[in-house]
Amino acid sequence: MIIKPFIGVSVFIVVSLPSTKYQKMIDFHTHQPPVDNDSSVRSLLISEVDKITPHDLFTIGIHPWYTEEMDLKAHYSLVNEFAQRSNVIGIGEIGLDKHRGAPIEKQIEVFEKQVLIAEKLNKPVIIHCVRAWAELLELKKRLKPEMPWAIHGFRGQSELVKQLLSAGMYISFGPESLNASEGLQESIRTVPLNRLFVETDDADVSLKYLYTTISKIKRITTRDLEENINDNFAEFFG
Numbered sequence: 109m110i111i112k113p114f115i116g117v118s119v120f121i122v123v124s125l126p127s128t129k130y131q132k133m134i135d136f137h138t139h140q141p142p143v144d145n146d147s148s149v150r151s152l153l154i155s156e157v158d159k160i161t162p163h164d165l166f167t168i169g170i171h172p173w174y175t176e177e178m179d180l181k182a183h184y185s186l187v188n189e190f191a192q193r194s195n196v197i198g199i200g201e202i203g204l205d206k207h208r209g210a211p212i213e214k215q216i217e218v219f220e221k222q223v224l225i226a227e228k229l230n231k232p233v234i235i236h237c238v239r240a241w242a243e244l245l246e247l248k249k250r251l252k253p254e255m256p257w258a259i260h261g262f263r264g265q266s267e268l269v270k271q272l273l274s275a276g277m278y279i280s281f282g283p284e285s286l287n288a289s290e291g292l293q294e295s296i297r298t299v300p301l302n303r304l305f306v307e308t309d310d311a312d313v314s315l316k317y318l319y320t321t322i323s324k325i326k327r328i329t330t331r332d333l334e335e336n337i338n339d340n341f342a343e344f345f346g
């Protein structure tokens with residue numbers, strides 16, 4: 109509307125309408141089939157590729173726990189083959205774990221091979237990392253991937269968050285956030301809204317409850333958190 113005040117200057121009043129953008133509550137990383145109308149990305153082990161359906165969203169990869177005794181060559185070609193499907197939207201979870209799986213040198217090799225597949229197929233990478241942060245940061249520096257990387261199920265301290273953020277990574281928080289220590293709450297607050305994801309992982313928890321809890325820790329509305337994660341999702345998998 110235009111109001112003509114007595115001084116004769118036209119003033120435009122901008123009325124902001126409620127956003128009509130389609131919003132979904134996104135589960136960035138889960139091992140369960142999708143529920144209701146949430147939008148979830150289901151992470152499958154390479155031994156589970158038969159669970160890929162035509163319509164849901166998936167990521168696949170050789171998990172660091174299973175880097176030891178299998179026929180890796182055959183598994184790389186499975187990653188390469190299945191990740192070409194348009195609804196397999198990322199490579200993961202892959203990564204490094206000093207508590208389980210093959211010796212770290214072997215895990216680095218398996219991780220690197222899959223990063224190369226991700227780069228070739230233009231798929232982002234979802235990472236499982238336990239006590240191998242220095243190695244992971246070194247790999248990021250050395251490989252200089254074009255595709256974005258996200259750490260899933262993060263439960264570390266904010267000092268580490270800062271290092272991962274400056275290496276350009278996204279960070280996803282899972283069920284541990286429901287009983288977050290002071291340290292984990294600080295980590296959640298340290299991640300800016302444009303680098304954050306929320307996930308249920310393998311736990312039977314309510315996604316909505318996770319969003320509510322994390323938005324309280326970040327002192328924003330759940331709606332705001334949802335909106336930002338929708339944007340991050342488009343950016344990360346875009």
Ligand SMILES: [Zn+2]
Pocket residue numbers: 137138139151201309310
């Ligand atoms: Zn997982």
